[in-house]
Amino acid sequence: MPVFESDICVIGGGISAALLAQRVSELKPGRSIVVVEAGDRLFDTEKRRQDRVRSLNYGENPWPGDFVEDQAAAGIISRTMAVGGSALHWGGVCNRFSAEDLRLKSMYGLATDWAIGWDELERFYCDAERVIGVSGEPSPLPQDRRSEPYPMPPMVLSWNLRQLKEWAEKSGIAFWSTPQAKNTVPYDGRSDCKRCNTCEICPTGARYSPDYTFKRLLASKAISLHDRTLVRRLVPADAGGKTPRIVSAQAVHRDRPDDPVEYRARLFVVAAGYCWSPHLLLSSSSSRFPTGLANGSGLVGRYMAGHSFISAQIELDAEIYPGMNEQHSLISREFFRCATDRPFVRHDLRVWESSAGRAPRLKDDRGRILLGDSVLADWRGRTKRGTARVRAYYDVHPSIDSTLTLDRTTTNRLGDPLPRITHNLDDATVARLPETKRHILDVFNRLARANNGKVLSTSEGTYLDHPAGGCRMGTRAGDSVCDSFGRTHDHENLFVVGSPTLPTAGCTNGTLTFAAVTLRSARAVADAL
Amino acid sequence: MRRRTLLQLLLSLAAALPARIKLWAQAPLLSEADKGRIRRVAEIVLPRELGDDGRERVVAAFFRWLQEYRAGAEMDHGYGFTRLRKTGPSPADKYPSQLDALYARAQASGGLAAMTEDARRAAIEAAVVEAKVERLPARPDGGHITTDLMAFYFNSVEATDLAYHAAIGRDLCRGLDGSENRPSTLPTGVR
Numbered sequence: 001m002p003v004f005e006s007d008i009c010v011i012g013g014g015i016s017a018a019l020l021a022q023r024v025s026e027l028k029p030g031r032s033i034v035v036v037e038a039g040d041r042l043f044d045t046e047k048r049r050q051d052r053v054r055s056l057n058y059g060e061n062p063w064p065g066d067f068v069e070d071q072a073a074a075g076i077i078s079r080t081m082a083v084g085g086s087a088l089h090w091g092g093v094c095n096r097f098s099a100e101d102l103r104l105k106s107m108y109g110l111a112t113d114w115a116i117g118w119d120e121l122e123r124f125y126c127d128a129e130r131v132i133g134v135s136g137e138p139s140p141l142p143q144d145r146r147s148e149p150y151p152m153p154p155m156v157l158s159w160n161l162r163q164l165k166e167w168a169e170k171s172g173i174a175f176w177s178t179p180q181a182k183n184t185v186p187y188d189g190r191s192d193c194k195r196c197n198t199c200e201i202c203p204t205g206a207r208y209s210p211d212y213t214f215k216r217l218l219a220s221k222a223i224s225l226h227d228r229t230l231v232r233r234l235v236p237a238d239a240g241g242k243t244p245r246i247v248s249a250q251a252v253h254r255d256r257p258d259d260p261v262e263y264r265a266r267l268f269v270v271a272a273g274y275c276w277s278p279h280l281l282l283s284s285s286s287s288r289f290p291t292g293l294a295n296g297s298g299l300v301g302r303y304m305a306g307h308s309f310i311s312a313q314i315e316l317d318a319e320i321y322p323g324m325n326e327q328h329s330l331i332s333r334e335f336f337r338c339a340t341d342r343p344f345v346r347h348d349l350r351v352w353e354s355s356a357g358r359a360p361r362l363k364d365d366r367g368r369i370l371l372g373d374s375v376l377a378d379w380r381g382r383t384k385r386g387t388a389r390v391r392a393y394y395d396v397h398p399s400i401d402s403t404l405t406l407d408r409t410t411t412n413r414l415g416d417p418l419p420r421i422t423h424n425l426d427d428a429t430v431a432r433l434p435e436t437k438r439h440i441l442d443v444f445n446r447l448a449r450a451n452n453g454k455v456l457s458t459s460e461g462t463y464l465d466h467p468a469g470g471c472r473m474g475t476r477a478g479d480s481v482c483d484s485f486g487r488t489h490d491h492e493n494l495f496v497v498g499s500p501t502l503p504t505a506g507c508t509n510g511t512l513t514f515a516a517v518t519l520r521s522a523r524a525v526a527d528a529l
Numbered sequence: 530m531r532r533r534t535l536l537q538l539l540l541s542l543a544a545a546l547p548a549r550i551k552l553w554a555q556a557p558l559l560s561e562a563d564k565g566r567i568r569r570v571a572e573i574v575l576p577r578e579l580g581d582d583g584r585e586r587v588v589a590a591f592f593r594w595l596q597e598y599r600a601g602a603e604m605d606h607g608y609g610f611t612r613l614r615k616t617g618p619s620p621a622d623k624y625p626s627q628l629d630a631l632y633a634r635a636q637a638s639g640g641l642a643a644m645t646e647d648a649r650r651a652a653i654e655a656a657v658v659e660a661k662v663e664r665l666p667a668r669p670d671g672g673h674i675t676t677d678l679m680a681f682y683f684n685s686v687e688a689t690d691l692a693y694h695a696a697i698g699r700d701l702c703r704g705l706d707g708s709e710n711r712p713s714t715l716p717t718g719v720r
Contacts, residue, residue, distance in 0.1 A: 323699025
């Protein structure tokens, strides 16, 4: 059996793995780092451009081969499993959480407090913004104070967003340019944004993607990358009682499933995201650890978190040209804070240009079929007004029964049970949902009313976005899986980093926070070497 | 190598190809007659503002799109509600029979070419109703040749620019400079 030995074995190949490997290699140069990822490496940038065109023209997968057919999870948000992870195709939005997210229990008596203070996390936000490359406009709200400027100037507001900002601010709510991991000037060896409108597959490299980090680490020989290799279980030492060290990771290369591979390392870092990280710990069960590893608390695969959302399309008097920069948006953080003596509701607020109601159609309002000239005439008649898409991510908190479990009825080709994620909200969240939704719809109507607008439609999300949790951090071994650095309470040389460690998932995009806590973990990992 | 032996070798190689590649290779081509019939349909379902040259350019691009269609290709597997999907058979598979039905209907009135524009329009509308197509698809999907050709054109970057009389250039890599301004008006004659 092939055995690979290293100082650190990183399991998973997404943004957390990339940033952790990068930072540890900087802090401890010369130490051996092996990154093991089940998916493929999709590094061919010329092919990326071709795939983008096929995606636009034919609806084909913009990232062909970015999944492992038999490695699926019920309830997962994305099938992507490749070097780069979900951040291969993320939109690049880099919002921060706020201090309230870290103090929900002490401020509001809700959920739990994080084991990190805001001032410390804020420094790692700055760090993450530098490493990823974030362009942003500082929030005008004093509570959003930053200790460092954004690394790059904000994305210019397109004509459309300028019109929408003018419209939206008539409601009395301030909006500004959403910070993004997109270069507005050449940065870190990558191009500036060319406004291609397809950030999910950026053809220029302007939007950060973890594969750039991996390529650089490989070029400098800072890491070894073992792709197409699925880690099936971690193995604890025989010694150490209930808190042994981890001695190896057992894996198989997807092309040689009958030929196991073993990884031995001083430290193991599970950086496989909110789904596959708890899944690996649960899958590492044995007669000695029947509920899996790092699970003395019984909380591995518990408190699966995320945020809910409500969207609306609002018709308004504005000259909007759909397609100018569809993926860029305005943001307001005015509703991030909630007075402690008022009903709890927290959400972000985003505004995009939209083509809803402005697209060509086959039938007019009376159901008459339109052909040729009449399609164009009908379409032009509807371009006189514009449409805004608005969305609020709102804060919801998981119950302990928000779970990831091993579904023994569904297995991969190796016979390993696959994950099943079932989100459940805690009682307080459920009780306030009607009021939360009413508040958000009121905000949408307030926006619409401010300038002769009309809410065309509203819709509620059917899943929790930017999911996290499953290995939550905490100060006590009894109510958390790991400490604030991701070191598991039960195994001193086993870390979990990134999204799984979050106790709650905030009310805005999570990736920057996943990156910030990972960079913070990286220091502890390096110190542990 | 004798011709028969070479042919046998090529056939055996083709048989050994993965199914997905074979599916792509089997994308049917439209006959020249069918292409001609589609051009007549285009006169009704595409806007006159395109002019003859513009219409022919769109139709040629449509044929090219069909030619390069890959049946059985991976599709985007989604976000939030995720599942693996593949593209279906080429929409062109359905066009010959749809065109046959459309032209048979027109034949009763002397043939599509001989019909007045209103009559041709009525025949096409009847075909759309019969095909139960309710809206323009995002991309040609075989629902009906008439609506597929319309979807192909009207969902394009060019059609959006024409509708708005503006050089928006959606999905083109345009750079950030100047994007804070209203898109420039399309020059006269640009279609």
